Amino acid sequence: MAYDTYFLMKAEDVPAYVQEKIHYFNGDTLLESKEIGDGNLNYVFRVTEPSTGRSIIVKQAGPELRIAKSLHASIDRGRIESEILRIQDQCSPGSVPKVYLYDSIMKTIIEEDMVGHTMMRTALLNHEIFPLFADQITTFMVYSLLKTTDVCMEHKEKKESVRSFINPELCEISEDLVFSEPFMDYNHRNNVFAPNKDFVEKELYQDTALQLEAAKLKFEFMNNAQSLIHGDLHTGSIFINQEHTFVFDPEFACYGPMGYDVGNIIANLFFAWCNGDAVIESPEEKDIFCGWCLSCISDVIDLFISKFSVCWDENTTDTMAKVPGFKDYYLKTVLSDTAAMAGLESIRRMVGLANVKDITSITDESKRARAERIVIRLAKNYIMNRTHFLCGNDYIQAIKKAIAAES
Structure with missing residues (x-):
């Protein structure tokens, strides 16, 4: 044939x-x-x-x-x-x-075929921990993201790459499902858990200040061709075992803010925490798994920062990018985008068209409702205060604050 x-x-x-x-x-x-x-x-x-x-x-x-x-x-x-x-x-x-x-x-x-590996979301639903993950995923993100920016690439080559990766249909899906519908539901496709209907109405649909920040971030996503991003980097796009991490499924790839990918990882690690907190019965097992989830979130941020600096120093080609102080300025914008995207991914997975099994598989309705409210409170903090998230501990403190608000 x-x-x-x-x-x-x-x-x-x-x-x-x-x-x-x-x-x-x-x-x-x-x-x-x-x-x-x-x-x-x-x-x-x-x-x-x-x-x-x-x-x-x-x-x-x-x-x-x-x-x-x-x-x-x-x-x-x-x-x-x-x-x-x-x-x-x-x-x-x-x-x-x-x-x-x-x-x-x-x-x-x-x-x-990624033989010998398991989809990470499935493994996390079984409450497995992966001590090497933070190190491996940050190496992947730093080197695949920073090396595809104007900082490191010859500029005409980078512009040709931007043209090659124009992905309008899938970008439009992200623009709708991540940046727009979760905050207004104008297409009436959101999946809102009934016990949280009033909470979502108040905290999302009626919060015009939050909607303004989401609008700013939407247009930043559409217009900032910073880096070649995966575009959908969650735990369902990772295959993993105790020695190795594979990233796959990058059909949403396009040029956009590199914090998009980093923030997605942060959000999905916290979904795993929510599941463990809600369903693990043994206090000792819960402490081990949930503690690892939080330390992994912190480590991803801190390792990303340290590796970013090394990769920058080793691979920068643009003369002006080597001006003292520019690296720190640039990194702060990436970290701000990271916090914002952690918030956007968190909200859209709670109320948008594509929910996550970490949350939907929680069978106790009151525990699921609590988990969703924690995630939404945390997400709003990420978005509204995104310039304040500069290290791993900033995330841990925000998580503790969101948990305390639902205790």
Whole structure:
């Protein structure tokens, strides 16, 4: 089969497609294929060779988003994802799965199967801890983000890269679902937990000062082509084990404020804390898991700051970026964006179209309602006071304050 016309594959179609496109398995071997995607956008297949146990992943972009048939995105998003994975692998080797092929006709990526790793959100729902995560994720973020800015890249090359990663359909989804609808629900798609309906009305829909800050941040996101960001860097976009961290699924990649990615990590680590706090019955186990979540949040910020400084000194090419004091000024803007994005991600995951299992799986309604209120209070602090979050301890103090308000 030539595969010269796009069609949406089913699991039974994929083995022959793989054999046609790449030389990875034996040519005459029997392959098995299973659809394993549980995300909001793409169709993901694992193709396995039973005789050897070898496997590979095939991801195909469909014309409609799985999260909602009313949402559409260009199926060219696979090209963007394959290209950013190659760039990220150059910036931070071994942090992302290897791409074997991008097929521009079938809109598929054939990539490394992250064998021996578990989706991080799933692992955190099982209350596993990962002592190396803060170190590994900050290395990935610092080097993949800072190295794709004008600080480090030749400026014309960077502008060409911006053009290549224009991603209007998926950026529009972020503009709506992250920066707009959670604060006004003008499309009537928000998922608000009934016990918190009045709280959300008061704290979000009626808070015009908060809405003003969200508006400022929305237009900052749309107009600040600072860095090549992952665009959806949460614990569902990470595969992990005790030795290694993989980042994947960057189909929302675009040029934007680098704090977007860092803030997403911070928010999702706190969702894990909320789940552990609500569902772990053993006080000792709760202390261990929830304590790790908080220390990880603090470590991510502090390690990001220290590695950012080193990477800046090693890779800066722009003459004016080397002016004394500019690095500190630049970093403060990144940290402000980080706090803001932690807040935006937190709010949209509590009330927006795409909630998170860390919260929705809390079966005790009163505990879930409390967790959501803590997250929203904390998120508002992040957004309204974003310039004050300059180190890991600032986050810990804000978290303690939000928890105390619901005690």
